Amino acid sequence: MKIEIPKETKIVIIEGIAGSGKTTLRRFLRHQFKNRAVFEFKEEELFLSWKHIHMPRVSALRLAYLHRFLDYLEDKLKEGSDSLFILERFHLSLKLLEWEFEDGFEADYQSLLTRLKRLPIYILIVELTPSAIRERMYHRERSRQWIYFIKEKLALRGFEDLESLSIIQQKNYFKLATEQGMPFAAVHVELDNQGT
Numbered sequence: 001m002k003i004e005i006p007k008e009t010k011i012v013i014i015e016g017i018a019g020s021g022k023t024t025l026r027r028f029l030r031h032q033f034k035n036r037a038v039f040e041f042k043e044e045e046l047f048l049s050w051k052h053i054h055m056p057r058v059s060a061l062r063l064a065y066l067h068r069f070l071d072y073l074e075d076k077l078k079e080g081s082d083s084l085f086i087l088e089r090f091h092l093s094l095k096l097l098e099w100e101f102e103d104g105f106e107a108d109y110q111s112l113l114t115r116l117k118r119l120p121i122y123i124l125i126v127e128l129t130p131s132a133i134r135e136r137m138y139h140r141e142r143s144r145q146w147i148y149f150i151k152e153k154l155a156l157r158g159f160e161d162l163e164s165l166s167i168i169q170q171k172n173y174f175k176l177a178t179e180q181g182m183p184f185a186a187v188h189v190e191l192d193n194q195g196t
Contacts, residue, residue, distance in 0.1 A: 003032060003187060009122040010077055011085045015092040015173055016126030017166045018050070019136035021189030025126055026088045028189075036084045039076075043089040050149055053099055060102045062094055063109060070115050077119070091116060091180075092123070096172050099156060113180060123184035125173050133166045 003025075005012060012029060014022045023042070030038050043049055047065045052058050073085060091112055128136065150162055159165040177184045 001028070001190075003029060003124065004185075005122045005124075006183065008120050010083065010120040011073060011087065011122070013087045013090045013092075013121055013123045014126065015089060015123060015177075017128070017133070017170050017173070019166075020126040020128050020170075022088050022126055025124065025187060025189050026086050029084075029086050033084050036082050038084050038086060040086040041088060043093070046087060046089055048089040048093050048097075050097075051145070053097075053149070057102055059094070059098045059100065059105055060108075062098075063105065063112065066090065066094065066112055067108075067115075070112070070119075073119065074115075092125075092173055092176055096169060096176060117182060121182060123177055123182055124187045125177060125184055126189050127174075127186040128166075128170065128188075130163075130167060133170070134163050 014025050014029075016022050026040055026042070030040055044051075046069065047062050052062070055061070076083060076085070091109075095109060154160065154162065154165060157165055159168075174186070
């Protein structure tokens with residue numbers, strides 16, 4: 001497998017539902033572009049882990065952090081190197097997976113999008129077939145904390161099962177990416193038997 005990205009790309013943003021293969025894709029891209037200086041960031045390092053969702057005012061904290069992260073990226077890009085930044089989750093996940101938004105979120109989010117559109121980014125959305133969603137829907141994080149989180153998420157979103165919610169969320173990734181008008185492509189990632 002080879003992932004094609006535009007040659008001017010300096011920032012690859014990987015998005016997708018839980019269990020879709022984002023981490024596997026990030027590792028694959030690191031290997032594919034080993035001749036470039038690759039800087040990769042996991043979702044936890046971008047403050048976008050599902051474990052943060054219960055923190056008060058977390059969406060405002062996340063948005064402020066992502067703005068700071070763009071400050072860092074803009075400074076690094078000015079250095080003019082052949083660097084490639086690979087981000088596991090970013091602006092689409094922030095908007096689609098958040099549970100509640102504080103006052104002023106939308107204006108700050110639009111400001112984030114304006115900044116992103118000025119950068120040489122390319123978005124890869126990991127896409128699963130409905131049968132693959134069914135197989136992977138509980139991901140490999142089957143801890144009690146994960147199961148509790150899923151039950152709470154389903155109740156909040158008004159769904160009875162994770163499969164149905166995941167199908168809708170996946171469609172929403174593509175819908176939002178299209179609405180925002182940034183370059184993106186769908187990618188299918190095969191996982192090995194260990195789920196990695």
